[in-house]
Amino acid sequence: MADPGVIWGSTFFLVTLNPRIWAGLGVGLAMGMSGIGAAWGFAIIGTSMLGASVRVPRISSKHLISIIFCEAVAIFGIISGLVILSRIGNNVVEPPTPTDFKSSYILFASGVTAGICGIVSGLSVGVVGSGCALADAMNGSLFVKLLVIEIFASALALFGLISAMLLTTKASVDM
Amino acid sequence: MFGTRGHGGIFTFNRNDGYFEALVRGYRAGILTQADYANLIQCDALEDMKLHLAQTDYGDFLANEPSPLHTTTIAEKCLERLVNEFVHIRNQAVEPLATFLDYITYGYMIDNVVLLITGTLHDRDVTELIEKCHPLGFFKSMATLSAVHSVAELYNTVLIDTPLAPYIQNCLLEEELDEMNIEVIRNTLYKAYLEDFYNYCKELGGETEMIMSDILQFEADRRAINITINSFGTELTKDDRELLYPNFGVLYPEGTSKLAKTDDIDQVKEILNAYVAYRDIISDTSAEKSLEDAFFEYEVKLNKMAFQTQFGYGVFYSYIKLREQEIRNIVWIAECISQQMKSKVNQFIPIF
Numbered sequence: 001m002a003d004p005g006v007i008w009g010s011t012f013f014l015v016t017l018n019p020r021i022w023a024g025l026g027v028g029l030a031m032g033m034s035g036i037g038a039a040w041g042f043a044i045i046g047t048s049m050l051g052a053s054v055r056v057p058r059i060s061s062k063h064l065i066s067i068i069f070c071e072a073v074a075i076f077g078i079i080s081g082l083v084i085l086s087r088i089g090n091n092v093v094e095p096p097t098p099t100d101f102k103s104s105y106i107l108f109a110s111g112v113t114a115g116i117c118g119i120v121s122g123l124s125v126g127v128v129g130s131g132c133a134l135a136d137a138m139n140g141s142l143f144v145k146l147l148v149i150e151i152f153a154s155a156l157a158l159f160g161l162i163s164a165m166l167l168t169t170k171a172s173v174d175m
Numbered sequence: 176m177f178g179t180r181g182h183g184g185i186f187t188f189n190r191n192d193g194y195f196e197a198l199v200r201g202y203r204a205g206i207l208t209q210a211d212y213a214n215l216i217q218c219d220a221l222e223d224m225k226l227h228l229a230q231t232d233y234g235d236f237l238a239n240e241p242s243p244l245h246t247t248t249i250a251e252k253c254l255e256r257l258v259n260e261f262v263h264i265r266n267q268a269v270e271p272l273a274t275f276l277d278y279i280t281y282g283y284m285i286d287n288v289v290l291l292i293t294g295t296l297h298d299r300d301v302t303e304l305i306e307k308c309h310p311l312g313f314f315k316s317m318a319t320l321s322a323v324h325s326v327a328e329l330y331n332t333v334l335i336d337t338p339l340a341p342y343i344q345n346c347l348l349e350e351e352l353d354e355m356n357i358e359v360i361r362n363t364l365y366k367a368y369l370e371d372f373y374n375y376c377k378e379l380g381g382e383t384e385m386i387m388s389d390i391l392q393f394e395a396d397r398r399a400i401n402i403t404i405n406s407f408g409t410e411l412t413k414d415d416r417e418l419l420y421p422n423f424g425v426l427y428p429e430g431t432s433k434l435a436k437t438d439d440i441d442q443v444k445e446i447l448n449a450y451v452a453y454r455d456i457i458s459d460t461s462a463e464k465s466l467e468d469a470f471f472e473y474e475v476k477l478n479k480m481a482f483q484t485q486f487g488y489g490v491f492y493s494y495i496k497l498r499e500q501e502i503r504n505i506v507w508i509a510e511c512i513s514q515q516m517k518s519k520v521n522q523f524i525p526i527f
Contacts (some may be wrong), residue, residue, distance in 0.1 A: 040186070042188065043190060044193070047189045047193030048193050048197045049188070049197075051193065051195065051197025051198040051200075051201065052197040052198075052200065052201060054197075054198055055201030055202070055203065055204060055205070123186055125188075133202055134197060137197075137200065137201060138200070138204055160294070
């Protein structure tokens with residue numbers, strides 16, 4: 001085990017924790033935070049859509065696409081989580097080697113990347129979807145244009161997924 | 176973003192109030208447009224108006240009315256529809272939207288109180304008066320207003336149980352309730368109500384404050400100008416007049432202190448020339464368009480802007496005011512048609 005040095009030194013916490021904690025946290029945060037973002041987005045879109053469809057019933061089916069975009073955010077979160085998970089193997093050498101430290105920290109980072117991208121993307125899709133529902137109820141030709149904005153908002157979660165996948169390739173296999 | 180002390184921002188507003196905002200926007204989409212007014216103007220009788228209105232969002236609201244239609248019936252039914260929509264939202268709303276919607280009704284409560292007291296002074300029957308009251312301003316102790324003869328009684332027996340109680344503090348000095356004092360009481364109550372509403376909107380912050388502060392400031396200035404013009408030639412002294420001006424608004428404090436000292440309408444117009452918006456309003460008046468119409472038109476313009484933003488409460492207030500303007504328009508057109516004065520029928524104020 002690495003020498004802890006002075007007990008109140010800045011690295012004491014980091015070097016005495018088993019680094020595999022961080023890898024597990026990465027998986028959890030990737031899925032969890034993406035779930036938070038998607039759920040928040042659903043909540044924001046749902047009420048506006050329902051209220052607007054009282055007078056204009058045609059929008060209730062068209063705007064399920066916004067809901068699908070929010071769901072996509074959650075799915076990207078799951079995929080990121082699974083990709084990170086695939087790097088965690090059965091190797092349990094104690095004490096952890098320096099490679100273990102590096103791999104774990106990389107997996108944590110990739111989880112946080114996917115998670116934060118998931119939250120902001122879910123929120124963004126929600127706010128834009130809410131505006132889209134209200135605008136479409138007034139003027140039907142606006143739907144497709146606002147949908148393009150939502151596609152870009154949803155792409156943020158996709159970027160998070162891709163970054164997470166690329167990061168995990170740096171972690172050693174069967175960590 | 177996450178909202179100030181009041182309602183939520185862009186991320187949290189929809190949780191409590193999103194459904195109602197979307198509902199009100201649906202209602203707003205049914206406000207009569209230029210095309211509808213063009214149809215209504217061409218009618219020759221009120222029955223034709225009923226047919227044309229049936230094709231708008233109003234639907235069959237006049238279906239059960241007996242055959243010779245009167246304009247008062249049309250106005251009543253339109254107002255009833257608006258009140259149903261308001262009550263539908265108010266019954267489901269939670270804080271802080273519930274308080275905001277209540278504030279909207281206090282203005283009508285003040286009008287009802289004054290109507291009942293004036294009617295009592297002229298010895299009218301209470302039940303007959305209650306039927307004439309504005310439905311949005313009902314409160315429980317309305318019938319007891321017939322037994323009131325002084326301001327202290329008014330406060331202790333009637334207003335103390337209503338939300339208007341804090342507004343009467345400034346006029347407890349008056350003893351008798353008579354014709355003159357009633358107007359002073361109405362304006363004092365309304366001044367306190369406007370100030371309270373304005374402060375509440377500032378507390379809510381966010382989009383609500385942005386929209387409502389403009390609308391309420393215009394309302395305050397309009398009251399100041401109307402009080403000034405209506406008090407020429409009455410017994411109201413200039414100091415008393417100044418006490419009735421609300422203490423916010425574009426005209427406060429310099430404009431109102433100047434307005435308090437004026438004696439005729441030309442001086443008023445000269446003072447208002449310093450303020451761009453009011454200068455434009457005054458120059459817009461003519462033989463056909465009175466100052467009041469110009470004020471209504473400016474109010475419609477301000478209220479339309481509330482619908483340009485999302486995640487705020489301004490839409491609820493503005494929807495009610497725009498519908499009221501629409502009811503005034505419909506009544507104007509109906510009166511012109513029924514009195515065969517089609518030349519004046521275009522003097523309504525178009526909304527959308």
